[in-house]
Amino acid sequence: MHIAPLSPHDPTELGGYELLGRIGHGGMGQVYLGESPGGEPAAVKVIKPSVVDSETRLRFAQEVEVLKTVWGARIAALLDADTEADPPWLATEYIDGPDLSRHVTDNGPLPSLLTASLGATLAEALATVHKQGLLHRDLKPANVLLGPNGPKIIDFGLAVFAESSVSLTAPNTVVGTPSCMAPEQANGVKPLTGAVDVYALGAVLLFASSGHLPYQAANIHVLFHQVTDPATAPDLSGVPDELVPLLTAMLAHLPQDRPTLDDVVQQCRAVIEAQGFKVAQARRRLTTHTAAPTPATPQAPGEPLPAAGAATVPYTSEQEPAAGSSGEEPGAVATTLLLPPSGPEATPTLPVEPAPDAVPAGPGATTDSPTPQRADVPAAPSPAGTPAPTGPAGSRPRRVRHSAQARITAQRLRETYAARATF
The missing domain is CATH 1.10.510.10 (Transferase(Phosphotransferase) domain 1)
Structure with missing residues (x-):
């Protein structure tokens, strides 16, 4: 999933959530990728100051009350909210994948x-x-x-x-x-x-x-x-x-x-x-x-955005279309996907050596799919005496993106394991 950088007018924190980037917008507000103090990702939905009035707050408060009531394994859970804040906001479970x-x-x-x-x-x-x-x-x-x-x-x-x-x-x-x-x-x-x-x-x-x-x-x-x-x-x-x-x-x-x-x-x-x-x-x-091919990662400062193409979490407006929205379908309530412009890949990758007999692990591994799309395979450790790549001083370490060879290796591993599975 692609994450657009914050604009100069965006908040950097709401209700204790650090805002890392934009993941969607609509006629009524903006959705950000947020992170709790403990590192839990969240989709933070914020009402635009220009549309905040008593009716909007009431409708937003109703949405929060509904989210407090509804639950289930297949429902994005409510994490926190403040309908009286300026601006009003709510945070829900972040789903890393396209719609x-x-x-x-x-x-x-x-x-x-x-x-x-x-x-x-x-x-x-x-x-x-x-x-x-x-x-x-x-x-x-x-x-x-x-x-x-x-x-x-x-x-x-x-x-x-x-x-x-x-x-x-x-x-x-x-x-x-x-x-x-x-x-x-x-x-x-x-x-x-x-x-x-x-x-x-x-x-x-x-x-x-x-x-x-x-x-x-x-x-x-x-x-x-x-x-x-x-x-x-x-x-x-x-x-x-x-x-x-x-x-x-x-x-x-x-x-x-x-x-x-x-x-x-x-x-x-x-x-x-x-x-x-x-x-x-x-x-x-x-x-x-x-499943998305790679996990969502907020862009590090100064890092070019990846090519556009992956979807973002949508923000639905019940009142008006977002500016520039092409619309999901004729007559649909406005839903806008904010996709950043394309750019060169700037993050280095580490080589992964093939290991046909290894058994994959992690949330992406399955036993019955001939064409897996994810490749959650850790990179091989650096040779002895070779320092691991680091980012600028004081910055967060970047997640290593998987190279094409790593994905091919992961696919071979999973196919090998699937062929030997008993079901």
Whole structure:
């Protein structure tokens, strides 16, 4: 993941978190990579001073209260927050990986096995959210981050308690992302039910498996008409045949015609098992396939930024598009990925000698993936008498980036281990 340097106007510390760089922005604020005094990374979300008013603070405080309530292995956890600070901020778990939108755009759609694994994982996560009396209401590809330990759901800024009559939006106002919005949500029906998240998950899985969303239009009014018109069927072109029945049901126009989240999990399991895999094996393949090639590292002072291309944690604005935002999909709520300009690689690499019989270790190692993408292999120690490279005096030591040879070596190690594994 790329991290842009702080601007002269950015704070360098908030609530005890040292801010290391920018990782996303939107119409309402900025997201920074922060670090706690103990070294814990965090995504620190800050409201812009220009939009801070009583209503914005109230909505921000609601988001914090929701994040205090929601929990789960596949949910980015709240770490800390201060809605009364100037500016208001909150810190959540930092996920080192691209969002689903960026991954599919850069690498193409996922095969049906991995899409089914993603579906089972996210459906189970949403079921946990629903058990806590909450609805996400804005699930979309940009709100699914593909971290080194699997996918996680972010951005509960629109989440509300199911059946709650409390709302911070004006009457007859629809808030969300139209291209992933259930028809009843687009029509302003209240109260909403868990079926809206089932529909949104269907849209996410459609995008993951085909590279496009259920409805596409250049005009927001046309898009809303397509979503709310029962005679206009969602576009399922490019979806693998084994996923068509499930996605057709999840994207049904009427909420009562959609499966429950438990049904979605079971149908995704059936797709996985029909291909001869166990669910845990499919999950490992998904994680290996989507894992970022290198860990995120803030740029050292004076160090050129790497080439652009990796995604950042998105910041979603419910009010206005960010300046310069091209938009994730037609009619979407503004989501901007801040990518730095390309530049030469400045950090030296250390050689790694091949060792075919070694067993890889660390969070990136798996036993059933033929094409791993990560290479978490430590560099060989410096020869005796050769001092290790160091940075400028007083600066933090830089992490050594893996060379192409190191990645090749890591791949050979994992393939060797996978071939000898018993499962």
